[in-house]
Amino acid sequence: MxxxxxxxxxxxxxxxxxxxxxxxxxxxxxxxxxxxxxxxxxxxxxxxxxxxxxxxxxxxxxxxxxxxxxxxxxxxxxxxxxxxxxxxxxxxxxxxxxxxxxxxxxxxxxxxxxxxxxxxxxxxxxxxLGILGMPARIAYFGLIEAGKPKKGETVVVSGASGAVGQVVVQIAKIKGCTVVGIAGSDEKTTYLKETLGVDEVINYKQYPSTPEIKKELSKLCPNGIDIYYDNVGGYITDAIFELINRKARIIICGQISQYSGGLDNPELGPRFLHKILYQRAIIQGVLARDYNDRMNEMLQEMTPWVQNNSLKYxxxxxxxxxxxxxxxxxxxxxxxxxxxxxxx
Ligand SMILES: NC(=O)c1ccc[n+]([C@@H]2O[C@H](COP(=O)([O-])OP(=O)(O)OC[C@H]3O[C@@H](n4cnc5c(N)ncnc54)[C@H](OP(=O)(O)O)[C@@H]3O)[C@@H](O)[C@H]2O)c1
Known part of the structure; x- marks a missing residue:
């Protein structure tokens, strides 16, 4: 043997x-x-x-x-x-x-x-493992079920060129939204814009503080933000709250900027919950494992998109x-x- x-x-x-x-x-x-x-x-x-x-x-x-x-x-x-x-x-x-x-x-x-x-x-x-795996599952159900995107809404996605983000931005486009993608290099933002069809992009490394990225976001989101799909947390996420619209949905999928030490010793962030009150907004955490039993539902819809190249990766x-x-x-x-x- x-x-x-x-x-x-x-x-x-x-x-x-x-x-x-x-x-x-x-x-x-x-x-x-x-x-x-x-x-x-x-x-x-x-x-x-x-x-x-x-x-x-x-x-x-x-x-x-x-x-x-x-x-x-x-x-x-x-x-x-x-x-x-x-x-x-x-x-x-x-x-x-x-x-x-x-x-x-x-x-x-x-x-x-x-x-x-x-x-x-x-x-x-x-x-x-990716475009038809766990990251896609949370991208799909997180955006569709927690985000409830509607045609014409503005969706901002952080970590936009990663395993989850690249799916979120494309589904948001399929749903008729205006999409702003945030990522950490010009190569990534070019991919988002030129290959994935994202409307506006930000290389967050050019805006290394909350006021700087907020200023850029407010330029790129003239109608405010209806959905924020958060993969990174930290100062990028802090900038979102000033710009959210009435009934905005904030989807917390990941907080990668906090993982290397911040989970055990959290830094103090700004207090923003009054903005959630004023705008009657919703913040919702989403976890891929909660949708394990709906994997086939996602695969049935997304496999043809991958096969016919309407979902790129x-x-x-x-x-x-x-x-x-x-x-x-x-x-x-x-x-x-x-x-x-x-x-x-
Ligand atoms: N809730 C769930 O069930 C679930 C499932 C899968 C993933 N997630 C979460 O979703 C997020 C993305 O996961 P993924 O698998 O798609 O990974 P990924 O986006 O493919 O890779 C991680 C990316 O995070 C960005 N990043 C790293 N440190 C950062 C920082 N300090 N600030 C901003 N961006 C940073 C980097 O891109 P840049 O070059 O753009 O910085 C890096 O390429 C993670 O937070 C992950 O924990 C959650």
């Missing part, structure tokens, strides 16, 4: 600020099909998802779940191939592409019921399993465009 050398990235030390390789250790073991119990499959991991929430889970404070345990394999979504299976009741077979939540390890044994089969003839398999693919922790660090320096993925 073939034995496979299995390298695993073990999360071993809680970061205080930025996360990097020093918070992980590599562990090597072997695995084979003889360890499979009924109902299980052995996967060869081919593409690993690298996501900002991994840093949230490293905070010691309570979030939506327990902090990621130390000295365990870093959790995360993976696209892989089945190389062994012990489940006569499953329709899965050796050679099938699947998406799983088996984390940063080269091989994984997992329950067949937890796997979602992918069809590489339909769309590239990496899309299951970028992926940043880093080569090499050994680069996983450094890839996670890249998110906090804005070194990715679109979904960040590591290829085994």
């Amino acid at each position: 073939t034995k496979y050398k299995n390298r695993q990235w073990i999360y071993s030390k809680r970061p205080e600020k930025l996360v990097d390789e020093s918070h992980y250790k590599i562990q090597t073991s072997t695995t084979d099909c003889s360890s499979l119990r009924p109902g299980q499959a052995l996967l060869k991991s081919e593409y690993f998802s690298v996501d900002p929430y991994m840093r949230i889970q490293q905070s010691e404070k309570e979030t939506w779940e327990e902090p990621h345990p130390l000295n365990t394999v870093q959790g995360g979504a993976v696209v892989g191939k089945i190389i062994g299976i012990k489940d006569p009741h499953s329709s899965l077979q050796i050679g099938d592409w699947v998406v799983s939540y088996t984390g940063w390890q080269e091989y994984a044994i997992t329950e067949t019921q937890s796997l979602r089969k992918l069809n590489p003839k339909e769309v590239p398999v990496t899309t299951a 970028k992926e940043t693919i880093v080569e090499g399993f050994e680069n996983l922790p450094n890839a996670l660090n890249m998110l906090f320096y804005g070194k990715n465009m679109g979904k960040l993925i590591v290829k085994a």
Whole structure:
């Protein structure tokens, strides 16, 4: 029976600020099909998802779940191939592409019921981690259900060129909104405007304070802001509240500017709740896992959009399993465009 050398990235030390390789250790073991119990499959991991929430889970404070345990394999979504299976009741077979939540390890044994089969003839398999995966799910349901976009409204999106943001801006355009995208480089803002059809863009690094970015936003949003889809928090978000319209919807999807230290030791922000009162606005947090059971609904609508190119996307693919922790660090320096993925 073939034995496979299995390298695993073990999360071993809680970061205080930025996360990097020093918070992980590599562990090597072997695995084979003889360890499979009924109902299980052995996967060869081919593409690993690298996501900002991994840093949230490293905070010691309570979030939506327990902090990621130390000295365990870093959790995360993976696209892989089945190389062994012990489940006569499953329709899965050796050679099938699947998406799983088996984390940063080269091989994984997992329950067949937890796997979602992918069809590489339909769309590239990496899309299951980004444009047709978890980030797209929260972009789609967050914007449509919490944002309730209406034709002609102004939607501002921060983190606009990332995995979530690139989907939000395009769905907002499909819904007939005027879209303003905020991102951290001219390359990203050019992509947003020229490829994704975003109406107006801001490179926030040219406006490094709340008054500066507020001034720019007020120029680009002459009719005010009806929906703000927030991926970053911090001073960019602080600038929004002065500009919101009556009944505005503020969707809190992420706060990446606060993850590297701010979650454990929050900085004091401005008090803005009176603006919510004056405008009868709504602030709503949204979480992808709350829509897990509606994945197919999203896929049915969005897969044809991806196939016919009405939904465009970028992926940043880093080569090499050994680069996983450094890839996670890249998110906090804005070194990715679109979904960040590591290829085994
Ligand atoms: N609620 C949910 O269920 C859910 C699900 C997925 C993601 N999220 C959240 O959504 C956000 C985006 O996630 P993603 O997966 O799409 O990641 P992403 O946007 O593809 O990558 C992260 C991006 O954040 C930006 N960034 C990093 N530090 C920043 C800072 N200090 N200020 C402003 N921007 C900063 C960088 O782009 P720039 O070059 O533009 O700075 C970077 O490329 C994150 O906050 C994440 O936690 C939430």
